[in-house]
Amino acid sequence: MNKAVIDVRDIIDDIGAEEEFSFEEKFSPIKTETTNIEFVEPVKFDIKAQNTGSGIRIKGHIRSALKLVCSRCLNEFSFPVDWAIDEIFYKPPAPEEEAYTMKDSTIDLGLPTDEEFVLAIPMKPLCKEACGGICPICGEPITGKHKPHEEVKIDARLEVLKKLLEDQEQK
Ligand SMILES: [Zn+2]
Ligand SMILES: [Zn+2]
Structure with missing residues (x-):
């Protein structure tokens, strides 16, 4: 205290x-x-x-x-x-x-x-409103430095993970 x-x-x-x-x-x-x-x-x-x-x-x-x-x-x-x-x-x-x-x-x-x-702490703190979150492919934060992955096909498992993350975001 x-x-x-x-x-x-x-x-x-x-x-x-x-x-x-x-x-x-x-x-x-x-x-x-x-x-x-x-x-x-x-x-x-x-x-x-x-x-x-x-x-x-x-x-x-x-x-x-x-x-x-x-x-x-x-x-x-x-x-x-x-x-x-x-x-x-x-x-x-x-x-x-x-x-x-x-x-x-x-x-x-x-x-x-x-x-x-x-x-004053928000339920879901964000470093910035537009925070891109974590890339489902490489696990790195999606910032200005993160390059899109070329020719990488999101396989079925990652698709599920992506869906989960999106669902969480909406809660
Ligand atoms: Zn963030
Ligand atoms: Zn990535």
Whole structure:
């Protein structure tokens, strides 16, 4: 679990007061049930904190990029995430169970950022929208470098595989 703590003691007693925070934090990979998701770069926080009375409203951008594997060509690629955050972190007790809370005068944006970044990952990540996938003949990714195979007849088994791949794409 990552940590990114800001201290809002300067505005905590002053309803309406605002403070800006701009910093970077190196995040460790996020562990999910199936995999570890690595960050390609530090997480950049550009946020404004505002005292709302019942808590602190955090508004702004939290940005980084995740290392994902393309679902078509299986290459790793960098997937940028920009969380336009607008959330209230309540002084305890929270008004509802799932609400974010603050601790004394501090707010930890680490876990919310982990969660939001995982949610941003598409079901079928693509290195690019037009990713050609993997060639059924040679097994190489179909990129600009891949030359069409001349005079190669796709035999029946590959035809089946091709059909399977196409069916998968459509799901
Ligand atoms: Zn790809
Ligand atoms: Zn090929």
